[in-house]
Amino acid sequence: MIEFRGVTKRFPDGTVAVDDLDLVAERGRITVFVGPSGCGKTTSLRMINRMVEPSAGRLEVDGRDVLSADPAELRRGIGYVIQQAGLFPHRTIVDNIATVPMLLGRGRRAARDRARELMETVGLDVSMAGRYPAQLSGGQQQRVGVARALAADPPVLLMDEPFSAVDPVVRESLQDELLRLQSELGKTIVFVTHDIDEAVKLGDRVAVFRVGGRLAQYDEPGVLLSRPVDDFVDTFVGRDRGYRGLGFLTSDTIPLGPLDMVSMGDPLPDDGWAVVLDGTGRPLGWVAAGDGPVTEDTVVPGGSLYPVGSGSLRGALDAALSSPSGQGVAVDA
Ligand code: ADP
Ligand code: MG
Incomplete structure (x- = not known):
């Protein structure tokens, strides 16, 4: 150390x-x-x-x-x-x-x-x-x-x-x-x-x-x-600098798509899904579209955010394929 x-x-x-x-x-x-x-x-x-x-x-x-x-x-x-x-x-x-x-x-x-x-x-x-x-x-x-x-x-x-x-x-x-x-x-x-x-x-x-x-x-x-x-x-x-943004990896199968981020208490997304962040920016899990607020009950826990390199979806897909638990991939591109 x-x-x-x-x-x-x-x-x-x-x-x-x-x-x-x-x-x-x-x-x-x-x-x-x-x-x-x-x-x-x-x-x-x-x-x-x-x-x-x-x-x-x-x-x-x-x-x-x-x-x-x-x-x-x-x-x-x-x-x-x-x-x-x-x-x-x-x-x-x-x-x-x-x-x-x-x-x-x-x-x-x-x-x-x-x-x-x-x-x-x-x-x-x-x-x-x-x-x-x-x-x-x-x-x-x-x-x-x-x-x-x-x-x-x-x-x-x-x-x-x-x-x-x-x-x-x-x-x-x-x-x-x-x-x-x-x-x-x-x-x-x-x-x-x-x-x-x-x-x-x-x-x-x-x-x-x-x-x-x-x-x-x-x-x-x-x-x-x-x-x-x-x-x-x-x-x-x-x-x-042409940076593409963040991907989200989870063991759940979620569609490849734009990445929305919400916090506890925010309204659920209108369509698709969103990553739920805690107060420090770490992901708690994700939520599917629906009515009402994001609560403990609506969050599917797990998943991690990772950077998507300066080009394309390639980095996201590589990361997903090489991750032991990763299946779902989302990209904010
Ligand atoms: P970086 O590696 O981030 O480019 P450095 O650590 O090399 O930056 O330098 C930080 C600052 O310290 C710069 O302003 C540099 O000019 C200055 N600096 C570095 N070495 C010396 C030195 N031996 N004497 C005076 N200034 C120095
Ligand atoms: Mg240097």
Whole structure:
């Protein structure tokens, strides 16, 4: 668990990059920092492994204050992946990855064996082990970067716009791979991006920052999208960026159609059906059309809201098909 309590970073020139940040990144979850350029995402991330020192407040990793930890020891437990994979150009792929296990005292052969395992983990064909970084595509280089970050088997992984430089199709497959990896390895991941679609796809919880380094909202993606706290978040998560909206998944069969949202006590919809939200924006269930108010008796409980990616119904259908309980799909498009 990573806990920011009133953390501020003021650089020597007076720039306040992060302003009084309160946030908990849960163990074994993906927490995303998103926001426009210059809003303090990278600075927030780098305080976690103490590449940047907080100026005020308290920042704990697993209950230990980062400022009183030994930086080298702290970083051993924290993998770090950045946009440019930063591979050693004159070393082969396998040796780029094996460097870390070797530094940790494994023999060359054991380290290379471990590196080959990690290539498989991140979806790289082991036949590429002997190639040099320049002989790999951008997406493949990022996979090597992720494999290298995993080499020390750190419980925490920090990722700063790791997929921003690769083309959209490859980016999607890297995102899918990360989700798969996460469900297998259960790392605590803090992921920085400026792309709201990427944020809602990957994040168990998403922190939206505004310029000036202030946290605007920190919520599950469904809550963020259904209940933005203010105009800034509303605009950022949405409408003017071609964002399509929300889908609703339930084990009941309901028709694909526009998504209406109501609260307890509202009138039932005139036709079709509507998702019922609680006061915080989480779905309680859905209601069919009828007369009278939405009450405990009329709500069919269950279901979840999820973001529909920036294109079409495809994301909704994929999500429905891959969800163990999901059959009903509704899209606000
Ligand atoms: P983001 O990653 O969200 O784009 P950063 O965390 O990199 O934002 O930067 C936040 C703010 O802090 C920006 O205004 C940036 O110019 C400033 N900043 C970052 N690093 C330094 C530094 N070493 N010295 C002074 N200002 C900095
Ligand atoms: Mg940045």
